[in-house]
Amino acid sequence: MRRKLPVLETDLRGDACGGERRDAAESRRRILDAARTLFDERGVDPVNMYEIGREASVGQGTLYRRYEHKGALCAALLHESVTRFSEEVRVHLEEDQEPALAQLEYFLYRLAEFNEKNAPLLGAIRDAAGGGRRPEVYRNPFYRWLNETVVVLLEQAVAGDEVPSLDVEYAADAILAPLNIDLYLFQRHELGMDPERITTSLSRLVLDGLRGAREEHGKS
Amino acid sequence: MRRKLPVLETDLRGDACGGERRDAAESRRRILDAARTLFDERGVDPVNMYEIGREASVGQGTLYRRYEHKGALCAALLHESVTRFSEEVRVHLEEDQEPALAQLEYFLYRLAEFNEKNAPLLGAIRDAAGGGRRPEVYRNPFYRWLNETVVVLLEQAVAGDEVPSLDVEYAADAILAPLNIDLYLFQRHELGMDPERITTSLSRLVLDGLRGAREEHGKS
DNA sequence: CACTCAAACGGACAACTGTCCACTTCTGGA
DNA sequence: TCCAGAAGTGGACAGTTGTCCGTTTGAGTG
Numbered sequence: 001m002r003r004k005l006p007v008l009e010t011d012l013r014g015d016a017c018g019g020e021r022r023d024a025a026e027s028r029r030r031i032l033d034a035a036r037t038l039f040d041e042r043g044v045d046p047v048n049m050y051e052i053g054r055e056a057s058v059g060q061g062t063l064y065r066r067y068e069h070k071g072a073l074c075a076a077l078l079h080e081s082v083t084r085f086s087e088e089v090r091v092h093l094e095e096d097q098e099p100a101l102a103q104l105e106y107f108l109y110r111l112a113e114f115n116e117k118n119a120p121l122l123g124a125i126r127d128a129a130g131g132g133r134r135p136e137v138y139r140n141p142f143y144r145w146l147n148e149t150v151v152v153l154l155e156q157a158v159a160g161d162e163v164p165s166l167d168v169e170y171a172a173d174a175i176l177a178p179l180n181i182d183l184y185l186f187q188r189h190e191l192g193m194d195p196e197r198i199t200t201s202l203s204r205l206v207l208d209g210l211r212g213a214r215e216e217h218g219k220s
Numbered sequence: 221m222r223r224k225l226p227v228l229e230t231d232l233r234g235d236a237c238g239g240e241r242r243d244a245a246e247s248r249r250r251i252l253d254a255a256r257t258l259f260d261e262r263g264v265d266p267v268n269m270y271e272i273g274r275e276a277s278v279g280q281g282t283l284y285r286r287y288e289h290k291g292a293l294c295a296a297l298l299h300e301s302v303t304r305f306s307e308e309v310r311v312h313l314e315e316d317q318e319p320a321l322a323q324l325e326y327f328l329y330r331l332a333e334f335n336e337k338n339a340p341l342l343g344a345i346r347d348a349a350g351g352g353r354r355p356e357v358y359r360n361p362f363y364r365w366l367n368e369t370v371v372v373l374l375e376q377a378v379a380g381d382e383v384p385s386l387d388v389e390y391a392a393d394a395i396l397a398p399l400n401i402d403l404y405l406f407q408r409h410e411l412g413m414d415p416e417r418i419t420t421s422l423s424r425l426v427l428d429g430l431r432g433a434r435e436e437h438g439k440s
Numbered sequence: 441c442a443c444t445c446a447a448a449c450g451g452a453c454a455a456c457t458g459t460c461c462a463c464t465t466c467t468g469g470a
Numbered sequence: 471t472c473c474a475g476a477a478g479t480g481g482a483c484a485g486t487t488g489t490c491c492g493t494t495t496g497a498g499t500g
Contacts, residue, residue, distance in 0.1 A: 209429025
């Protein structure tokens, strides 16, 4: 049976959509270029919105009309990577024939890799999500896609009797939580763990755990 | 064997320590009182540091000398609750005779309860931890205590052959991650999960998982 | 009590975010 | 081509955080 996995909902806000005036498109391009340039030069955290506006030769009003806050701008910069990532992973998962749990392992491995590669932007996105924006981290299309993909894989694992039935909605969040960018960065840079250790230990914990749980249930 | 569990390292910065001048102690008290009053009246998020200073009749300089940022102030307000919580939990775990995994379940239950009760302050603490302060959430004494306690319980579970050997340092972080305040609040208020579901599902996932893994290893 | 100085104070100010609005420009239709 | 008005623009400004620094105060010492 070919698996059917969720597709990342393309986020129209915050990236070029069709009916956009020429000057607006131009501003957007200039803003994104400026941000990329400054981020490359000096890193993401130390660059502020005012500077980006100036580098882009665009007023504050224009800047904030396009991107509500720095997190939204960073999300737009990440848009291409996110799309590519989700498509690659989705196609891989739909095409290969491995059992659902093995696919989940692959998924977690790829997600850790994504964290590693995009840590600065992901960190900035999280930083911008405080106060009233706190839910955005979990409400955005990318996280929803991550969650739904894990849900589908877990459902298949349950259906295929790889694991006992469980609260898959909750489990999906719980399994993704250890890879949240704050913890990931802390483990990488403060605790000095390498990516290998993180992915290996997480996989063992989650997969042996889920798998093992079936054994126990099967036994009793 | 009586278990020996870590004690929360008392955080001397940010709360009354002995050698403090009378006027300084007075300012601190006024600041904390003002913050409590305003937070009670209008919630944590909408109150800013300027207002707290004004309500406390204390200059900005004095305010920030005591508490580097709003997160630190909130942490100080939480200090008493945190101390009480950690002591209650530690004493309970040291006194009862249950196997380590059952104790871990108790621990997670109590932690979820703590999240529930202190959500607004915990949220504000997290919000203040952006950019250069990002690691603080995981570096502070409370999180270190949570982590170390889980490490000890896992080590005992391994020693008692309740679970197979595993990377306990990593596992502790991973097990705590699903209860991070952002995710917790999202599940509670955006997804509409109730505390019961969160604790039950987490326990089943983690404990059946860990337990089950032993079965499998024992089997092969 | 007088003196000293480390500690504490407070308010001005610099930095940054995000909003507002008067003005300009693009686009499609007559 | 001209016009109307929707869409876009920029920069001033308000709100908030966090720093700086000249002034004041408390506590120990002689």
